[in-house]
Structure formats: C-alpha cells, structure tokens
Amino acid sequence: MTAIVDVTDLRKVYDGGFEALKGVTLQIREGEILALLGPNGAGKTTLISTICGITRATSGRVSVGGYDNVTEFRKARSLIGLVPQEIALEPFETVWNTVSLTRGLYGRGRDDAYLEKVLRQLSLWDKKDARTMELSGGMKRRVLIAKALSHAPRVLFLDEPTAGVDVDLRRDMWNIVADLKADGVTIILTTHYIEEAEAIADRVAVIRKGEILLVEEKDTLMRRMAQKELRIELQAPLSTLPESVARDNLRLVEDGSALVYTYDTTGERTGITRLLASLSEAGIALKDLSTTQSSLEDIFVGLVKEDAA
C-alpha cells in the first residue's frame, strides 16, 4: 500500500521552548485506520495540527497525497478532513448551514444530494434545520464529523472523537468509521480508549514525549507482545508454594486459593505441561483452569513505562 500521508523528521518547538515533536517520521497508508496512542501531552494533537495546517512546523516535511502541505497547501489540504478534539461549532448556525460552510471553504460547489447522504449516514438528517446549540453532545460530535466529510476527503483525522460520549454512541461511531474505511477513506484516530484502537485500528502508532515509539500492525503487535495468564483455581488454599512448584512467573493470589502463571505465547515452550505435572506431583488438587490474554492497553502501558524507565 502507498503512503497517503508522509511525515518526515517533523519538529515543533513552541515559543516558550517546549519541544512538542522531536523529529517524527511516520507513513500512513492509503485506506488504513491508524490509531495514534499516547498519554496526555505526548504530542498527538500537535502532530495532527501540524499535518492539517493549524500549527506551523519548526522543521521537517509533511506531504498528503504527494503534495507538500506548505508549498502545495491547497492540494494537500483539500484531501484532508479534521474532526477536532474540542466541540467547536458556531451555536446559532443550523446543521445544514454549518456543513455547507465547510464544503464551501474546501472549494466545493453546492451539492445538496451529497450533503443529504452524509447527514443521513450520520443520523443527522432530521436535525438539519436545528441550531447546533440545540443538539446533544453526541449529536454535536456527529455534526463535526459531517463537516469533516462535507468535501469528501480522502484522509480523515479524528482527534479523540469519542471522548465523553456514552457507550452506545461510541459503538455507533465505530460503525461510522468502519463504513468510511469501506468507502476508501484513510483514517487517523487518536484516542484515550485503547479498546477503541483494539476494536477498529489496522495499525497502531505509539507516541510519547514527541517521539514515535513504534508503528506496527495491531495484530502483529498484539501477537508479538502479548502475554497470556493461566489462572488455576485450587481445591484447598495454600499458605506458601511448595519448592518443587515455585517459579518466577507463578504467584499465589486470593489468600492462596488460586495460582496465576504468566507465559509468552510466542515462546517455543510455554511451560504449562511441566507446571501441571509439578502440581500433580506435589499433590495439589485443581478446581478450575482459565486463560486471559493481555490487551492492547496492557501493551501500551508496558511500552510507555518501559520507555520511561
């Protein structure tokens, strides 16, 4: 897949001297959903703002669809749609007018049929004549998405689109994102909800203190870094682990009524067979077994902590 957004050695130093981006290099592939993860102040919004033209880069280069976002800003920007983190809408404008305004700003002529399609897709059609200040928070977020889609962009930046919305609406948003991807739109998503990235992203980029720590296929990342836990419920609680059973990656939990064994799924041997044999030899009776896999959130926290250490 070719890169539709190409960021090379991007640096941003604010007037006060704070370096928000420290030479970020990132290629975003056409048609993918890239989740940009990072703690607060990591540089996610600065990166998006610089690509979109709100913030000026101190150095480095950004191209969108092969067009430089400074020297060929018209062509570059016309390919981009942005849904900002904050709900920013003029309160007295109607939904229809505010969406029409954005389409005009992007140099597109009037196309009522297209705007109707976008508003219907986002369940906003019956609110088209409502003023934005009359809408709920969730509806306002949909209006922001409608505005971003009003000129049929090829690249859509969603800066924490589901922050503060309820679970149902969040899942609706995921469905909308899935539909957009099916239409061929490239989506860059920043989020605090790791489950969101886990649910919809194709690739994950982790940013911390203005540096990209990794960019990897989500599934590969989870396979590569995932650890599993085997939980063993015991018939009778143990006060301590017998020496023949004790291992570094085995711990006694819940007042001795259960054991948790951590293992690497990519390893040649998991050690489960030997552990179960040891338990049998030590005369420890088992009640139940279950396994759990670490989530993207665990991986993310691990990565950020590891880098900070």
Place this chain on the structure above:
Amino acid sequence: MNLHAIRAIYVKEMMRFFRTLAQSFISPVLSTSLYFVVFGTAIGSRIQEVDGVSYGAFIVPGLIMLSVMTQAISNASFAIFFPKFTGTIYEVLTAPVNFLEIVVGYAGAAATKALFIGVVILFTAAFFVELQIQHPLAMIAFLVLTCTSFSLFGFIIGIWAKNFEQLQLIPLLIVTPLVFLGGSFYSISMLPPVWQTISMFNPVVYLVSGFRWSFYGLSDVPVGISLVAIAGFTTLCIAVVYWIFRTGWRIRD
C-alpha cells in the same frame, strides 16, 4: 483563487446580518433620527449656516461616516474574533484558502453591512434635511473605501483581541473619540488655530472632509489629500493583514 470559499464566508456572515436585520436596520435609523432631532433641530436652529449649508445638512456626511466607521470595525472585528472564541477558526485554518480569500470573505461582508447602514442613514437624513450630492461618484468612492479600510482595520482588531474587553477597547477609546473630534459635527475652520493644527493629525478629519466635499463641495483639507489618506490607510491595513497571515500572529501556533 478559491471563490467557493470566499462565497461561503461572505454568505455565512451576511446571513448573520440578516438574522438580526430588524436590529441592524432600526438601530441606525433610530440613532440618526435622534441626532437630527438633537443636533439638527434643537441645537442646529441656533447655529448659523456653515458656508451656506444648513447645520442639519452639514452634519449628514459626518453622521454617515461615524456610523459607517464604527459599524465596519464592529462587524469585522466580531466576525473573526467569534470563531477564535468558539474555536471554529480551525476550519478556516485547515481549509485550502489563502489570506486574501479569508479577508475578502470576512472584511467584504463587514464592508457590505457598513455600506448598507450608510445608505440607510443617507435615506433617513433625506427625510429631515434637504440634501445635495454634487459629486456622486466621489461620494460612492469615499463611502466604499471607508467601509473597506475600516473593515480591514476591524479585522486586525478582531485578530489582535484576546477577549471581549480588548475587542471593545480600540473602538471605544480610540476610534470613537477620533471620529467625534474629526469634524463630523463641525468644520475644522471653526476651531482655534492651535486645535486646527492638532486636528490635522487626526486621520478621520481627512475622510470626513473628503466625504463632505462630495456632498457640498466644502472641505477642510484638499480632496486629493483626503483620497491619498484613505488609500494610504487601506494599503497599510492590507499590509498588516498580509503580515498577520504570513507570520500566523495570534491565529496559528
């Protein structure tokens, strides 16, 4: 040139104007009528003619200038300040538009509104006094240039302002006094010599003088100098707006 963008900004701003049309229309008509009642009838009846023009008719160009300047500044400054305040400025900054297109959209709409109000006041004045316009083309030129330049000036104030207080600061503390002391209600020649000299440093004097000349052929300064002054002010405002967009001052990080 992104004409769709210019149109989108312009239409949006004009729709805001039409949403409050009653207020936009009634307010200038009412205040102009009050000026004529107070200055034209109550006080004006005790004032002699100024160079052969009745006092009521003499103040019409100044009244129009007063409203046009304050309306142009107020509309343009609010038009760009409000998106900054609500955060919606992001969509202008991320759109494929250059500074010229943004300014033409915002300042063009503000100038149109000010022009509309200027015309409303002109027609209102015609009910109270006998008007004559000796140089109609010059009158239109002065009116359009004043609307344009003060809309640009208002645009700059709107970008500079960080809060609503600052938004009002320059119009209230600088522009209004300059307009009132700029010969809107009197001829500069009525002042003592020292104040006549001081008045020559007030740029509004040149605009009011030139505009009044287009009505009655009377002016405090030569009309050529008035035209140069308004053209120079417009050029200066354009240069400042260009610099703002080139550097991103107070709009781009």
